[in-house]
Amino acid sequence: MSEEKNILEVEHLKKSFKVGVKLRPFQALSDVSFSVKEGEIYGFLGPNGAGKTTTIKTICNLVRPEGGTVKVLGGSFKDPAIRQQVGLMPEHAYYHEYLTAREFLQFHGKLCGLDQALLKKKIPELLERVGLSHAMDRALRKFSKGMLQRVGLAQAIIADPKLLILDEPLSGLDPIGRADVRNIMLDLQKEGKTIFFSTHILSDVEMICERLVILNKGKTIAEGKVADLIAPDSDHYEVQAGNVSPELKESLLKNSTLLVEKESGLVFEIKKEDVASFVNALVAGGALIIKVEARRPSLEDVFLDILKNTSEAEK
Amino acid sequence: MRSILTIAQNSFKESIRNRLFLNLLVFAIAMIILSLIIGTLSLGAEKRITMDIGLGAITIFGTLIAIFIGVSSFSHEIERRTIYTILARPVNRTQFILGKYLGIMMVLAVNTIAMAILVSLVLLMLGQPPTLLFWLADIMQLLALGVIAALAIAFATISGTVVAVIATLTIWVSGTLTDDLIYLARRADNPIVTGITEILYYILPDLSSFSLHTQVANNLEIPGGFISTALIYGISYIAIVLGLAALNFNHRELV
Ligand SMILES: Nc1ncnc2c1ncn2[C@@H]1O[C@H](COP(=O)(O)OP(=O)(O)OP(=O)(O)O)[C@@H](O)[C@H]1O
Ligand SMILES: [Mg+2]
Numbered sequence: 001m002s003e004e005k006n007i008l009e010v011e012h013l014k015k016s017f018k019v020g021v022k023l024r025p026f027q028a029l030s031d032v033s034f035s036v037k038e039g040e041i042y043g044f045l046g047p048n049g050a051g052k053t054t055t056i057k058t059i060c061n062l063v064r065p066e067g068g069t070v071k072v073l074g075g076s077f078k079d080p081a082i083r084q085q086v087g088l089m090p091e092h093a094y095y096h097e098y099l100t101a102r103e104f105l106q107f108h109g110k111l112c113g114l115d116q117a118l119l120k121k122k123i124p125e126l127l128e129r130v131g132l133s134h135a136m137d138r139a140l141r142k143f144s145k146g147m148l149q150r151v152g153l154a155q156a157i158i159a160d161p162k163l164l165i166l167d168e169p170l171s172g173l174d175p176i177g178r179a180d181v182r183n184i185m186l187d188l189q190k191e192g193k194t195i196f197f198s199t200h201i202l203s204d205v206e207m208i209c210e211r212l213v214i215l216n217k218g219k220t221i222a223e224g225k226v227a228d229l230i231a232p233d234s235d236h237y238e239v240q241a242g243n244v245s246p247e248l249k250e251s252l253l254k255n256s257t258l259l260v261e262k263e264s265g266l267v268f269e270i271k272k273e274d275v276a277s278f279v280n281a282l283v284a285g286g287a288l289i290i291k292v293e294a295r296r297p298s299l300e301d302v303f304l305d306i307l308k309n310t311s312e313a314e315k
Numbered sequence: 316m317r318s319i320l321t322i323a324q325n326s327f328k329e330s331i332r333n334r335l336f337l338n339l340l341v342f343a344i345a346m347i348i349l350s351l352i353i354g355t356l357s358l359g360a361e362k363r364i365t366m367d368i369g370l371g372a373i374t375i376f377g378t379l380i381a382i383f384i385g386v387s388s389f390s391h392e393i394e395r396r397t398i399y400t401i402l403a404r405p406v407n408r409t410q411f412i413l414g415k416y417l418g419i420m421m422v423l424a425v426n427t428i429a430m431a432i433l434v435s436l437v438l439l440m441l442g443q444p445p446t447l448l449f450w451l452a453d454i455m456q457l458l459a460l461g462v463i464a465a466l467a468i469a470f471a472t473i474s475g476t477v478v479a480v481i482a483t484l485t486i487w488v489s490g491t492l493t494d495d496l497i498y499l500a501r502r503a504d505n506p507i508v509t510g511i512t513e514i515l516y517y518i519l520p521d522l523s524s525f526s527l528h529t530q531v532a533n534n535l536e537i538p539g540g541f542i543s544t545a546l547i548y549g550i551s552y553i554a555i556v557l558g559l560a561a562l563n564f565n566h567r568e569l570v
Contacts, residue, residue: 096325098328
């Protein structure tokens with residue numbers, strides 16, 4: 001059990017779909033590569049339509065790749081013994097809605113070969129863990145979106161898988177729900193499981209992953225440590241201040257840009273070296289300082305940055 | 316084997332919780348009772364005719380269930396994408412098809428037997444206990460439904476709900492007409508028409524080979540070898556259809 005063992009390995013994956021009446025090929029994946037090591041929470045980040053779900057479907061043998069290779073736990077997902085050790089949570093909670101939460105988990109438990117006695121004990125624990133003990137005997141049809149996400153997570157972990165493949169596990173949840181699910185993911189990692197999950201939200205990845213891959217238009221554009229790829233941009237700061245008089249604002253704008261202007265306050269972006277003088281000027285001008293912080297990049301910032309770097313590297 | 320049973324059980328559960336199925340069932344029960352009563356009153360309470368009417372109703376509703384519930388139980392899994400998590404389990408696609416087939420067969424068996432009991436009860440109330448032949452005809456009818464259900468599942472593996480339902484309905488109708496079809500075609504002069512019909516005759520299920528309606532209606536003996544021929548024919552037909560369905564479905568992309 002070395003730390004370096006690859007649990008999931010995807011190399012140069014390619015896939016196109018035939019679209020429209022003319023069945024013209026559309027390249028959904030043109031070159032996707034990454035590898036997930038044992039025991040990590042690995043983020044799969046990309047904007048809508050980047051090809052995250054298509055990659056996951058290819059990994060799970062639902063669609064056939066046109067090129068490239070996928071290795072799951074050192075073997076193929078086609079092998080039932082490998083599938084026994086993987087938990088999948090698909091996008092959009094595609095589950096049997098006529099079943100109750102308990103029946104749904106029983107069904108999946110039995111498909112994994114778990115026996116009735118074990119399931120009887122395990123299912124209530126599992127539902128408790130995902131915060132659904134109150135809805136055990138309710139039909140999934142009557143579940144809210146967030147509840148479906150939770151029951152989906154429960155079915156993914158029912159057979160104690162080594163690897164979890166989760167397609168947007170945090171979407172559709174309220175802030176408390178997001179925190180709950182993030183904590184469950186962290187706990188699962190502590191239990192030794194490897195988690196591969198997709199998202200289009202940068203902060204999800206920053207909060208729980210060490211490494212990630214960024215996908216754009218069917219192509220891996222970056223892979224590596226979160227700290228290296230999406231470090232906060234410490235060259236720029238954001239300062240929020242209230243009670244800024246028009247004259248003060250005029251003079252401040254000489255070495256800053258105004259990001260937001262609201263009644264409650266203004267948000268300026270300034271360079272790191274100007275922070276001290278800027279804050280002094282605010283205080284002298286009688287303004288109220290609300291917040292000073294290093295600017296956090298958005299997903300677009302990270303993209304632009306990476307694209308800029310790669311095009312510079314190509315030159 | 317266990318996963319096939321688990322899938323079948325789940326499919327059965329879905330069907331009996333399905334509104335369409337419940338509506339069909341209520342309608343069927345009402346129709347059976349009504350037709351039996353009207354039939355008995357107007358045709359002078361002849362037992363063989365009453366049994367024939369009951370058998371007819373069982374056949375029609377069984378077929379509708381085999382086609383509509385058979386197709387939808389499979390295509391729902393694909394269209395609602397519930398198949399994703401199932402196939403992520405140690406279950407292969409052939410087992411999935413067999414599980415789905417077994418599920419609809421459980422529904423059909425329960426349904427056929429329940430309706431036959433219902434008809435028998437009505438007959439008893441009318442003072443005409445059903446014959447053994449009536450029950451035998453019901454069981455053979457279940458075998459015919461097994462063939463239709465296999466076709467329904469097979470079509471659902473290659474197309475969407477609507478197309479699969481239409482295709483299975485078409486085959487059912489032509490399957491009940493095979494004898495007439497071949498008779499007409501053999502009299503036609505056009506060799507192409509004759510040739511195509513001849514081929515169709517062997518591909519289409521010959522549903523008359525499962526039917527004991529005439530025997531029930533006229534209180535005749537069962538022809539020699541009828542049951543063994545029907546069993547061999549039905550089971551091989553089902554096996555071939557499901558085998559081809561599995562062969563094709565194993566290569567299908569589930570997007
Ligand atoms: N079955 C299909 N037929 C045609 N095009 C498809 C099909 N599935 C996906 N695509 C296309 O492939 C691209 C990638 O889609 P995919 O669902 O993988 O994106 P995603 O990264 O999961 O996006 P999201 O964040 O919205 O879930 C999209 O442009 C989509 O339109
Ligand atoms: Mg997606």
